[in-house]
Amino acid sequence: MPNTFDYRRFYDRLARIYAPMARLWWPYTARALSWLPAQGPVLEIGPGPGYLLATMARRLPAVGVDLSWAMLCQARTRLARAGVRAELVQGDACALPFPSQSFQAVVLTFAFSAIPDGSRALREVARVLAPGGRAVLVDAGIPDDRNPMARGLARIWERFGAHMRDEPILMARAGLQVMAREEFGPWRCMRVVVGHRPERPSPGLAGTGDRR
Numbered sequence: 001m002p003n004t005f006d007y008r009r010f011y012d013r014l015a016r017i018y019a020p021m022a023r024l025w026w027p028y029t030a031r032a033l034s035w036l037p038a039q040g041p042v043l044e045i046g047p048g049p050g051y052l053l054a055t056m057a058r059r060l061p062a063v064g065v066d067l068s069w070a071m072l073c074q075a076r077t078r079l080a081r082a083g084v085r086a087e088l089v090q091g092d093a094c095a096l097p098f099p100s101q102s103f104q105a106v107v108l109t110f111a112f113s114a115i116p117d118g119s120r121a122l123r124e125v126a127r128v129l130a131p132g133g134r135a136v137l138v139d140a141g142i143p144d145d146r147n148p149m150a151r152g153l154a155r156i157w158e159r160f161g162a163h164m165r166d167e168p169i170l171m172a173r174a175g176l177q178v179m180a181r182e183e184f185g186p187w188r189c190m191r192v193v194v195g196h197r198p199e200r201p202s203p204g205l206a207g208t209g210d211r212r
């Protein structure tokens with residue numbers, strides 16, 4: 001059945017109340033920073049209110065692409081307050097409005113689980129990464145030990161429309177080589193997954209990458 005949910009409208013409505021919430025999980029979001037390469041440009045997909053984008057833009061040329069205009073307005077305000085510049089573009093992770101091999105890094109924090117077609121989004125990530133470039137995903141998920149608290153939290157996030165996934169499998173299928181996967185946070189319900197685009201394409205893996 002086609003997915004007819006209007007995500008753009010949903011995030012436009014969420015934008016104003018989301019910014020204070022995103023502050024709460026900033027320590028988790030900030031995990032992405034230690035995986036940034038020394039050189040940009042870096043693309044953030046789904047920067048939302050722009051906390052991470054403003055921090056990254058202090059060190060590297062940065063671009064933010066978000067489905068939601070209202071989220072982009074929040075990010076613009078945050079960049080202005082921080083006194084830093086980053087390009088902001090309205091667009092869809094599944095059809096990124098950038099040429100191939102444009103970025104040294106692509107970062108998504110709590111945005112990958114918000115995108116229904118994760119495989120397509122990761123293929124786009126792989127396309128816009130320069131050879132050797134990095135994909136950094138920070139998101140919620142079910143940890144390897146499948147502890148009941150983390151599984152319970154995952155069920156709650158799913159009710160809010162989040163997709164729990166096995167990101168390394170999806171990365172490999174998109175042609176990215178997985179460099180690191182670390183679980184962290186309460187009940188290890190958060191993870192950072194880092195992949196890089198090899199100089200030459202690598203064979204994909206089997207499996208759906210869905211984690212239920």
Ligand SMILES: C[S@@+](CC[C@H](N)C(=O)[O-])C[C@H]1O[C@@H](n2cnc3c(N)ncnc32)[C@H](O)[C@@H]1O
Nearest residue numbers: 011022046047048066067068071092093109111
């Ligand atoms: C849960 S928020 C995460 C915001 C921020 N990255 C953070 O760490 O708090 C998800 C963000 O992804 C954006 N988003 C959702 N689907 C998207 C898509 N298909 N393409 C681009 N952005 C998308 C939303 O508008 C929203 O800003």
